[in-house]
Amino acid sequence: MFEKVNPAHPDKVADRIAGALVDLAYQKESNPRIAVEVLIGHGTCHIIAETSVPLEPADVVAAVQSIAGDLIVDYREVAQDEHLADNQIDGIHCGDNGIFKGVPVTEEQKQLTSIADFLYKVYASDGKYILDGDRLIICQSNAKNANLRETYPNAEINPLGEWTGGTDVDTGATNRKLGSDMGDSVTGGGLHGKDLSKADVSVNIYAWLKAQETGRPVELCCAIGDADVCGIPYREIVETARTFIRSIGGFEKFAEWGLVYEY
Secondary structure (H helix, E strand, O other): OEEEEOOOOHHHHHHHHHHHHHHHHHHHOOOOOEEEEEEEEOOEEEEEEEEOOOOOHHHHHHHHHHHHOOOEEEEEEEOOOHHHHHOOOOOOOOOOOEEEEEOOOOHHHHHHHHHHHHHHHHHOOOEEEEEEOOEEEEEEOOOOHHHHHHHOOOOEEOOOOOOOOOOOOOOEEOOOOHHHHHHHHOOOOOOOOEOOOOHHHHHHHHHHHHHHHHOOOEEEEEOOOOOEEOOEEHHHHHHHHHHHHHHHOOHHHHHHHOOOOOO
16 A cells, blocks of 8 residues: 655645755755755745855745746744754764665555656646555546546546645645655654654665665664764765765655655
8 A cells, every 4th residue: 555646746745845945055065954845825935044154035926936836935944053063073973863664565555656646747837646456546637537437447537526735725834744655664754854864864765775774774873973873984974965866856856756656
């Protein structure tokens, strides 16, 4: 049983905006410290960014509008807490406590991700999908039910009828669709809107990659300030995650689909 949402879902729009601001910070420094929270909906995008790298408000507005359209942008920027900043003074250390789990992607998850990807390429609008064995549920906005049934005759199509979707209908917030992004690897830490020093990003990515490589679950835990995680140098974990993020085109691209995707 698995649920997948596409990049136009309001929660994913929020994740993408947060990722775009992290990308802006990395354009200014090789190792910025930034954490971004986004709440979007009904014509307004609220953003709080805790960051060591000041961002130009015009760049923030441009990033939001390139992803979500002509919205009012309410941007609040504050400096990173001094205790958290001190954690990274003499090198890259684990940025948070946490338990992290990587699990190999299942065939069911691959199948649904392929369906979600196909429908997004066709309609490019808000969509949410569930696969539970032979039961396929498709909720796709801005699509004719008859057209969807031609492609997926055995699916349950838009149970409440045709709909428009998007941020004019629903609100979106960062890291609210981790089940879609992580599959069975979901833990307490969110993937999006944070730099690579944050364990929520780097250790989650590292554990997931190792699970795909080995074909078995990988579990790691850490405390804030750790120089290594279960015997693995934290710098190595960060660089592994950095290579992955670069390979897919940055943090905004990562936010589109998360970890459960055929990159």
